Amino acid sequence: MSDVLIAIKNFVEGPIDYKSQKKTEDLNFYLLVLGSIIASLIGFITQSIFNLSIAFCVSIAATIIIVVPPYAAYNKEDNLNLPWFQPKAVAVPIIGEEVL
Amino acid sequence: MFSIYQRGQSVLNFAVTLVGFISAFIFITSLIQLQLTDSFHKDSSISTISTASSVKFSKRFGSVGGKAKENNKIVFDLQSDLTDLFNWNTKQVFVYLTAEYPGKTPESSNKVVYWDKIITSKEDANLTLTNERAKYSVWDVEESFKNRDATLKLEWNIQPYVGLLTYGETEGIGSFTFPDVTEEKPKSQKKKANRRKNN
Amino acid sequence: MLDLTNVRVQAHQALQLIYVVTSAYMFWKFLSLVSNSSSPIVVVLSGSMEPAFQRGDILFLWNRDTLNKVGDVVVYEIKDKVIPIVHRVVREHHSLSKQLLLTKGDNNPVDDLGLYAYNQMYLNSQNDLLGTVKGYFPLVGYVTILITENVYFKYALLGFMGITTLLGNE
Numbered sequence: 001m002s003d004v005l006i007a008i009k010n011f012v013e014g015p016i017d018y019k020s021q022k023k024t025e026d027l028n029f030y031l032l033v034l035g036s037i038i039a040s041l042i043g044f045i046t047q048s049i050f051n052l053s054i055a056f057c058v059s060i061a062a063t064i065i066i067v068v069p070p071y072a073a074y075n076k077e078d079n080l081n082l083p084w085f086q087p088k089a090v091a092v093p094i095i096g097e098e099v100l
Numbered sequence: 101m102f103s104i105y106q107r108g109q110s111v112l113n114f115a116v117t118l119v120g121f122i123s124a125f126i127f128i129t130s131l132i133q134l135q136l137t138d139s140f141h142k143d144s145s146i147s148t149i150s151t152a153s154s155v156k157f158s159k160r161f162g163s164v165g166g167k168a169k170e171n172n173k174i175v176f177d178l179q180s181d182l183t184d185l186f187n188w189n190t191k192q193v194f195v196y197l198t199a200e201y202p203g204k205t206p207e208s209s210n211k212v213v214y215w216d217k218i219i220t221s222k223e224d225a226n227l228t229l230t231n232e233r234a235k236y237s238v239w240d241v242e243e244s245f246k247n248r249d250a251t252l253k254l255e256w257n258i259q260p261y262v263g264l265l266t267y268g269e270t271e272g273i274g275s276f277t278f279p280d281v282t283e284e285k286p287k288s289q290k291k292k293a294n295r296r297k298n299n
Numbered sequence: 300m301l302d303l304t305n306v307r308v309q310a311h312q313a314l315q316l317i318y319v320v321t322s323a324y325m326f327w328k329f330l331s332l333v334s335n336s337s338s339p340i341v342v343v344l345s346g347s348m349e350p351a352f353q354r355g356d357i358l359f360l361w362n363r364d365t366l367n368k369v370g371d372v373v374v375y376e377i378k379d380k381v382i383p384i385v386h387r388v389v390r391e392h393h394s395l396s397k398q399l400l401l402t403k404g405d406n407n408p409v410d411d412l413g414l415y416a417y418n419q420m421y422l423n424s425q426n427d428l429l430g431t432v433k434g435y436f437p438l439v440g441y442v443t444i445l446i447t448e449n450v451y452f453k454y455a456l457l458g459f460m461g462i463t464t465l466l467g468n469e
Contacts, residue, residue, distance in 0.1 A: 194351070210390075
């Protein structure tokens with residue numbers, strides 16, 4: 001991949017830290033389930049599928065606004081400071097000989 | 101959930117799944133509403149005022165190769181209140197007046213529509229028709245169907261905003277017997293010839 | 300030396316693409332088997348059944364009824380005509396061995412005699428039908444209408460898919 005593509009990619013990608021990934025996944029689930037229940041109730045009470053659709057679209061839009069953008073709050077943990085796993089050199093015997 | 105693309109994707113995926121659940125909810129509640137209003141057993145009264153058969157020779161009236169084809173029309177009264185068929189999942193109600201009559205052999209049977217109507221609003225769903233003429237001129241697979249007894253019924257089909265199509269029929273029953281052919285007057289034949297020319 | 304991780308990433312992407320295509324195909328074939336119809340889901344293209352069915356709505360078909368009823372909405376094919384038609388059965392005549400149907404679009408003033416093949420007076424419910432309409436979902440099929448009829452939409456969609464595969468990595 002060329003440097004230009006990587007630059008575009010980093011800009012478009014909008015990464016968030018690991019804890020927030022879990023959080024946005026949960027938010028996505030609960031917000032949409034709640035939204036669809038409320039939309040169904042609104043629709044049924046007003047006896048209008050149009051109202052139901054509007055309410056559900058609003059809840060989808062709200063979920064997208066909350067979940068999708070890489071807000072600063074979703075990047076409090078610095079991903080780059082995670083300690084790298086350090087491999088240890090172990091002596092492995094191969095056919096009687098010892099190698100490092 | 102790492103990138104914007106993945107998060108957007110998962111929101112939309114889950115939203116589509118929920119649309120399925122919501123659709124099922126809409127359809128099931130509308131079925132319950134139909135049951136609660138006893139919509140599958142609606143009253144109706146149907147009576148035949150008159151019926152007349154004539155012989156046609158055009159393809160538009162079922163004639164093949166210019167051979168004679170008996171055509172029948174009826175005039176009828178009809179009353180039925182179908183307002184309850186309209187609930188939040190009803191896009192349109194299609195009502196149709198059917199006539200069922202036996203065929204030549206005991207296993208065969210026929211059913212034809214004489215009149216139908218598209219109803220799109222609750223206000224138009226209370227039907228009262230007097231001296232209504234059949235919309236369609238009816239012919240049989242055979243040349244003639246005279247002297248057979250036909251049973252009239254008013255049936256309906258609800259076309260939903262989402263879900264399965266629902267069918268039902270009203271309780272009322274009408275009847276008539278297909279008459280002998282009345283001789284076509286020369287005047288009406290002339291009219292037909294003119295119409296053919298115009299076409 | 301060959302960069303193995305890169306090969307693996309690409310193989311993975313290719314596998315995912317194949318997975319999507321085959322699962323869609325399997326779903327289609329499964330529906331076909333269950334409904335006994337060669338095209339179990341159809342998109343409405345004409346307005347002859349308006350306002351019940353509009354352009355872009357999708358219909359779910361079922362082809363296991365032995366006899367059709369008057370009032371059924373059926374999808375039928377006419378010899379030498381490419382596009383199947385969705386209309387309502389207004390007459391049925393049946394004996395033990397076969398059933399003849401006459402159809403009409405709710406929104407059309409006259410029956411379908413003019414649409415049938417030359418000298419065809421009825422549809423044969425065994426041979427001519429793709430299925431009976433049982434279920435309905437609005438609007439979704441409009442995507443396929445846009446793809447087949449609007450060139451710009453097609454290119455925009457292809458471009459979007461290209462960009463996402465270029466930038467996305469799993």
